[in-house]
Amino acid sequence: MDIYECLLRRSRCQGSGVPVTAPAARYSSLTGKKRSTMADNDTQRLMIKVARLYHTHGVRQTEIAKRLQISQSRVSRLLAQAEEASIVRTVVAVPQHIHAELEEQIEARYGLSEVHVVDTVSHDESEVNKDLAHTMASLLYELAFEVKTIAFTSWSKTLRLMVDALLPLRTRGEYVVETLGDLGPPELQHDAARSTQQFATLTGAQPVFLRTPGVVPSREIKELLIARDPYVRMAMEMLDSIDVALVGIGTCERDPELRSGDNFFTDEQFEHVRERGAVGEVCLHFIDAEGKPIDSELEDLVVGVTLDQLRNARHRWAVAGGERKHQAIRAAVAGGWVDTLVTDAGTAAFLLSEPAGSAAEAARAGARTAP
Missing domain, CATH: 1.10.10 (Arc Repressor Mutant, subunit A)
Structure with a gap:
């Protein structure tokens, strides 16, 4: 204690x-x-x-x-x-729906509201992320519906790049709430907090920070954190009414920026969920190839948006791409954790490579009919 x-x-x-x-x-x-x-x-x-x-x-x-x-x-x-200093920003306005047929096929197969396929200049992951980030920034800038609460995953590299490319939004929000507590070393925590603040400024919203470890050693400590800190409790409650959730999609491998066990899962814990069939994660919630949540005690260690809160969000936008994330992205869309996807052409082709009537589609149908 x-x-x-x-x-x-x-x-x-x-x-x-x-x-x-x-x-x-x-x-x-x-x-x-x-x-x-x-x-x-x-x-x-x-x-x-x-x-x-x-x-x-x-x-x-x-x-x-x-x-x-x-x-x-x-x-x-x-x-x-x-x-x-980002006083001057260069924005390339790429016309939407260049890959209209490909996007429509993915939308139909996975039951998505919108898919945006991006032609990337390189297959290098960092370059892919930059191209995806600029497209996501353009979509947000053109946001056509009212929003009050935006849930923002500041630990996503691509979403942080998106903020750097973003112009002040035409549609103003009221709150930008972080989806996860602090992860990794202090310098990374600082970058994430700066990105949240910058994003809130661009949306005209008030930032709501989740200043607590994102991964804790036990369920008891998690409950104590939420019970004792009114700011943590307030942030968690605000995630009950998300208008737009902006999320990344991760693999089941530890990010090099995040040291094992430093407000984060250990290599052994990652191995544990992989053995149970995990292929990816959304906001540190691990899912299998069909998008079903992995039954693991690690669920109790995450301080952040819950799967129920994410499922109940009005809109769930994800930006992710690159060959390394193919399986994770397919799992996320098959499980219904995403309704709008920004991805690269290679990933789009992969999403259509699975035969119709597959297990992933069956999982998606089950997710839609679930209470």
Whole structure:
């Protein structure tokens, strides 16, 4: 119990984002920090001005240099810095339904509302993820229905890339709620929290963080976490009424970014669910080839959205692709855990490679008729 209290206090301190600095150190560095901040603000204002002149008003770099009385090389540097700081974003508007027939076949076979097949520039997984992320960002930007609560899986690499490519949404939300607690080392937790905050800003919504370990050692600790922390309890309750759930689809292998047992499952636990037939996971809920949940004690260790909450969401959007995830993606769509899928052309072909009347389709039919 003492270990739990320490863990909980540490999580709250990290979640507050307040650095602990000695008063003397703060006082001695105040002047230097103030000067540095003023210089940074001046540079940022100039960067924004240059970016607007060049991208919005179409002014040439040579003319900008003359107007602002700076060198052309500095104009070029400021434009590059504006892109690095995401002040300027490049969005490629890919026409939807280029693969209309392929998409319709997948929708019909798996009972999906929408499928978006993307032509990727490379088979490299990181490049595939970037292409999928940009397509997902375009779909969200064109969102045509009202949303109040968006469940966001900030631990998905592809969804974090999507946020980086996203423009402010036309349809505004009220809440962006994290689907899972903290996973992995502190630097990854920071990246995930930053992505949640950025996504909430782009949707005009209030971020709701799930500042607690995402995987705990026992069911008792999970229940204690939820019972003792009102913020965790509030986040969990808000996941009862999801309008749009944005999820990734994972394999049954540990991500290299996540150390074994560090707020995450161990290699032995992954082996345990594989032995029981798991081929993939959605929000750390393991499923077999037909999309059925794996009966395992690991279900009791996850602090995050439940399968019932995910099933009851109005819309369940997933973005995933690449050969390594073929089996996991097919399991997720066959089990009904996804109703809108963004994927690559290779995965789309794989989803249609299974003969009609297969076990996966039978599982999907069972999932639709389940209470």
